[in-house]
Amino acid sequence: MSVTDHVRPTVPGGGEPAFVVDGKPASVPLRDLPAVARKLVAHFADHVAPCSLRPGDSLRGDVTEVTVRCLRIAIHLLDAGELPSDADLAELRSSAAQWARAGFRLEYMLRIYHEGIRLGWELVTDRAGEGDIESVAAASRLWMALLERVTVAATTGFVAELDAIKRERDVAAQELVTALLSGQDAAAVARRSGLELADGYTVLGLALARHPDSRNPHVRQDVVARRTLRRVEVELEAACEGRQLSLLGPEGGTVLLAGARSDDSVAMLRERIESVSGVPVTIALVHATVSEVPAGAQQAHELLDLVRQLGRTAGVYRMQDLALEYQLTRPGPAREYLARVLEPLDDTPELVETLETHIAHDLSRQLTARTLHVHANTVDYRLKRIAQLTGFDPTRPSGLRQLQAAIVARRLEAIVPDRVESLTML
Numbered sequence: 001m002s003v004t005d006h007v008r009p010t011v012p013g014g015g016e017p018a019f020v021v022d023g024k025p026a027s028v029p030l031r032d033l034p035a036v037a038r039k040l041v042a043h044f045a046d047h048v049a050p051c052s053l054r055p056g057d058s059l060r061g062d063v064t065e066v067t068v069r070c071l072r073i074a075i076h077l078l079d080a081g082e083l084p085s086d087a088d089l090a091e092l093r094s095s096a097a098q099w100a101r102a103g104f105r106l107e108y109m110l111r112i113y114h115e116g117i118r119l120g121w122e123l124v125t126d127r128a129g130e131g132d133i134e135s136v137a138a139a140s141r142l143w144m145a146l147l148e149r150v151t152v153a154a155t156t157g158f159v160a161e162l163d164a165i166k167r168e169r170d171v172a173a174q175e176l177v178t179a180l181l182s183g184q185d186a187a188a189v190a191r192r193s194g195l196e197l198a199d200g201y202t203v204l205g206l207a208l209a210r211h212p213d214s215r216n217p218h219v220r221q222d223v224v225a226r227r228t229l230r231r232v233e234v235e236l237e238a239a240c241e242g243r244q245l246s247l248l249g250p251e252g253g254t255v256l257l258a259g260a261r262s263d264d265s266v267a268m269l270r271e272r273i274e275s276v277s278g279v280p281v282t283i284a285l286v287h288a289t290v291s292e293v294p295a296g297a298q299q300a301h302e303l304l305d306l307v308r309q310l311g312r313t314a315g316v317y318r319m320q321d322l323a324l325e326y327q328l329t330r331p332g333p334a335r336e337y338l339a340r341v342l343e344p345l346d347d348t349p350e351l352v353e354t355l356e357t358h359i360a361h362d363l364s365r366q367l368t369a370r371t372l373h374v375h376a377n378t379v380d381y382r383l384k385r386i387a388q389l390t391g392f393d394p395t396r397p398s399g400l401r402q403l404q405a406a407i408v409a410r411r412l413e414a415i416v417p418d419r420v421e422s423l424t425m426l
Helices: 033-048 058-080 090-101 106-125 130-182 186-193 221-239 263-277 290-309 323-328 333-340 349-360 365-372 376-390 397-414 417-425
Strands: 200-208 245-249 252-258 281-289
Touching: 033 058, 033 106, 058 090, 058 106, 058 130, 090 106, 090 130, 106 130, 130 186, 130 245, 130 252, 130 290, 186 290, 200 221, 200 263, 200 290, 221 245, 221 263, 252 290, 263 281, 281 290, 290 323, 323 397, 333 397, 349 365, 349 376, 349 397, 365 376, 376 397
Parallel strands: none
Antiparallel strands: 200 252, 200 281, 245 252
């Protein structure tokens, strides 16, 4: 037995280490901080975040600094047998917050921590022998606890900073969308907030139907509405990658998307929102320059109101889809005349029903007959009677246009007067 076998291992500063491997303090392989840090960071750059840790990047220096800090924590754990306190991990939380602010991905950050701790453990245990089993087992339990504490601390700092960034952006976005919708100096607001102002926007008027759960007497309606709205907001955020500007409430609101979005892309967005919210979603879209946004939003919501008043199905609507109906929302002698066209049918409601059903089924006699549970000849007879009573033949294009307009005008005339006024003044 050599003399060295009787020498008890010590750590810098004196005292016995908590864990020993191969007759030496377990922390020995980690103590050359610069060399170990360079090795670990090189591994991160090659295998974990190659695009983010290129040589010369400032983030590489930050990662090196954090790696050294983690190595010191690991050395203290192995020497003293103590897990780091919350105060010891404060700098890790702060560094994680800085990475979040710099746009570093959470996935990469966690992989760096986990890979670093895994590689550090390999350095510690590479020289372990059969006689070190008990010490390595005890150290491994603390090492796993260290991994948990580092992960929680780093994630907490990162997510907290993301929340703060989101709150800042939400406040700035609310200021910008308010300025755009009110016709204020949106350019000045954008410069102050750091948000980008587009040359033009696709203005969406969004209407959310009531969720079926709101009819449940055992569930609070306001809770259902908030839950539905939250789902819509989350899906909008995901679909638009956080670039949308919106003012939304439980029944819908206004969304501004930068640029001129195609009808198909808006239709896909509507389907996504409808799928996650569980309610029918109706969108009216208008393209507008920055200065036209207030008028565009007003027009979009006029179209939404019109869709509701006419009982149209949920979908995406543009001005060209409702141009005639939109114009008829403006009271005047023409609308009053059109509303009177159908008065000769007042005593025969089955004729009005047949006309509306026939139009709804794209003038198909067979579908109209099946829907009304009558023979096709009966449909023909009723259409002839409509032509005789009104003077407009629904089987001819010229007569059909007049009758369609008359149906819309009559519905609009039936709306409570103050409601009609709100349609024209929104």
